[in-house]
Amino acid sequence: MLPLVCALGAFMVPRAGRWLTLVAAAGLSLITWDMARVALSHGAQRYPLAGWGAPLGIELYADGAAVLMLALTVTVMGSVSLYAGEYFSSKHRHQNGSAHEGRAVFFWPLWLFLWCGLNALFLSADIFNLYVTLELVGLAAVTLAALEGGPGALLAATRYLLVSLLASFCFLLGVAVLYAGAATLDIELLRQSMTPGPLAWAGVSFMVTGLLIKTAVFPVHFWLPPAHAQASTPVSAVLSALVVKASFYLLFRLWFDLFSAVAKPPSAEFLASLGAAAVIWGSIQALRQERLKLLVAYSTVAQVGYLLLAIPLVHATNDSSGWAGCFYWALSHGCAKAAMFLAAGNLLWAAGHDRIAELGGAAKQLGLSMFAFLLAAVSLAGLPPSGGFIAKWLLLSASLASGQWEKAVVLVLGGLLTAAYSVRVLRQAFVPATASEQPPRPVPRLLEWIAVSLSLLALLLGFYANPIVRLLQVGAPRAGQAFTGGL
């Protein structure tokens, strides 16, 4: 029912795209709110589509994590839609140089397709549907990234497309192998028939590889920074905040659900070491970037590493602090990274370039955007008070409780590195403008305020943790019996 709302919007008249998107956002947020309420009071829900249940029909499945990812999608997509509406509007066309109006025709339908795909992905309950939605998300994302035009963006988008197709292929291969073994695609039924053996191993490793590539995990992250940095501001915000999260969500989901018979702590350790490498490597790369958007993009590579780092923590803890910490990280990173990209986009708009060393004038002019950047950085670095801090607290206590020291070290070190590269940008607000700089162009207030409100949201996540963590426990693996919290 959710994707339909979006799809309808996408087929409408292009000119109305902006407004239809907002209507969709409003509708979706109502629905998500309702689902959250239901999940909290009645536990995880299964929604058979059109009355046909598994194994024949298509089923949707909503537990706490899924609902929260939906909520994140609605929030980020909704506010970035507002942003995009202003960004692409004809009022500012002459300022941005290129003919944005023409692109906007394609932008809104694609945008809604992406949204539709994300929603479906978070709710799907069988692995073939997951493949379809993954593909939908991937293609929509690639096209959106290519919309910016220009040789750099096209090259980056082509690379992105190839990588994405390769990853989908891997995933599909894995699905096929599993199907050959079990003759069903429903996650629940598949899990029951899953036995450790070469067949399952092959299937699982294919699927995991595909998802890792899509999530841009350390050794296969190379496609992400150029693609995210070259895209237009609203697109990069959503790519970093949501699209990467989508494939990660799948990985995490399948790992603890479908793969639980096969996926054991040693292999989780392997993923975590990839994550740790990503945290360090991504942060160091971010420290070395000369351009703002690339810096923010590398920061995404690093932040995704935390999510992988959490996998063995979920294995090791019998309360749900690892699970909750991981998703809390995903949520706050979603808000904060979107805010950070929007703030970076505002700086780019004002200065006309994004060379960090020459942003002094623009940074002075855009106090609000710098403020948004600051709050986002605080959350990403896991400093209090912010959603990132809560997530870090949960992950730290999970790692200390289970005696996994090295993870605590990586968590802390990653936070420090994040602060270090953020400060490189933030300090520009204190530097007087260099002589060679152009006087900054005015940026619409709305654009600044959207960045600020997203970053404030990341901050507020630091104050509203209890209900969210409780929602996350709905359907969390191994939650319940050993869990003592909840006050």
Place this chain on the structure above:
Amino acid sequence: MAWNSAVLLLIILSSFITGLVIFFLPDDRIRLRTTLNLTGATSKLLLIGFIMWGVHQETVFEWRLPLLLGIDFFIHADALSILFGSLSAGLWFLTTVYAVGYLEGSPDRSRFFGFFSVCVSATTGIALAGNLFTFVIFYELLTISTYPLVVHRGTKEALRAGQSYLGYTLGGGAVLLVGVVWLYVLAGRVDFTVAGSLPDLIEKQPASLKIIFVLLIAGLGVKAALVPLHGWLPQAMIAPAPVSALLHAVAVVKAGAFGIVRVVYDVYGVKGLAALGLMNPLAMVASFTIVYGSLCALAQSDLKRRLAFSTVSQVSYIVLGTATFGPVATVGGLVHLIHQGLMKITLFFCAGNYAETLGIHKINELAGVGRRMPWSTAAFTISALGMIGVPPTAGFVSKWFLGTGAVDAGQYWVLGVLLLSSLLNAMYFLPIVFIAWFREPAGPWPEDRKFGRWETHWMLLAPPLTTAALVLAAGLFANSPFSPLQWVRLIAFREYGL
């Protein structure tokens, strides 16, 4: 009860909201901004006075917000909170007056005062924090909000100082966080309670608790500038004078010291720590810092840098008093929290006045300044004598109790440290005073700015005179009710159950 909780929130918000509003004011709305600042500062002062009375009557002030799986955001007011809270509220008021005068006409004032207020909110939050979790939140908020103040001028040196400041403090914060999370994993909840909250654990898991203690002290020691974690402090001198004053007397350095006091008294408890055998090592570190800081101070020719190293040394008196077992030493350490704040802020105000009025930065340029600026120099002299520990100033009271406390505890070597450091204090403060009063000025003073009938702008002069008067008063009237000393006795009696 509801009103009692609201008061606590109001105390924090009185400066926080002020700060937020100020961010959005244009730079030239001077009068509105100053009014806001002073209103915030005054109301905070009044509110603190109100709960001070309440705590004296043993009224309970606390407010809890369940935040995360059995961990609360918890603020409360006990005697120790009031000690630190009243220091920060009082000195914030004076520093605001000073800063308004100091920054007159310079750019970016709204940003400055905005972060200034947020920084004070964080300090108050640290004072009122009721458990380690809340403490960490405000502790990091303090780091974040002081960074813009340190780099306020935007010069190369300021940025470098800011970088080193952030590197040290965030690193320390991370270490602290690991320690705190670990402690929560072991203990479940760590509320600050008089005489410690972990008596069972100390018997059961002494080894882990020892490591945690080292982590906590290392994390807090960065801000408290314990050697070898003090490197950021002298560099941060590049900040504008009101910031240095606030950093050294109230906010950052004191937050670290206060944190150590909290950990020793209200988390581990002195008896618990003594059982773990951790008091002496801490006292050694503090003593080493005291002597080392003084030696470094001797070597400085820049006035503010000398004061900075003196801070390194003086703040460790607090730690030393805390780490010496026995109520008398506790009194000495805690009372120094207030006394050092008063004295140091006076010194920095005066140093700022010299720099702002006459462009003096080096100690040997001070020659004859006593005749040009007698009031500032008098305030400086009083505080310098206080630092050395000459009666009847506040500094004498601190040292007296530290010394007798050490004798009580049977630790005579502490006496040696105190004597040596007083000697060193005299060696680096007395020459300054001498040069300022008795040496002939090298040339005529620059006379390009007129300040009316005072030697400098009155907003720059009133704060140091007030604090210098307080330094004298805290020494002379140490036995009157509600003097810092009496208040600290209350705390010490409650801690040792006397």
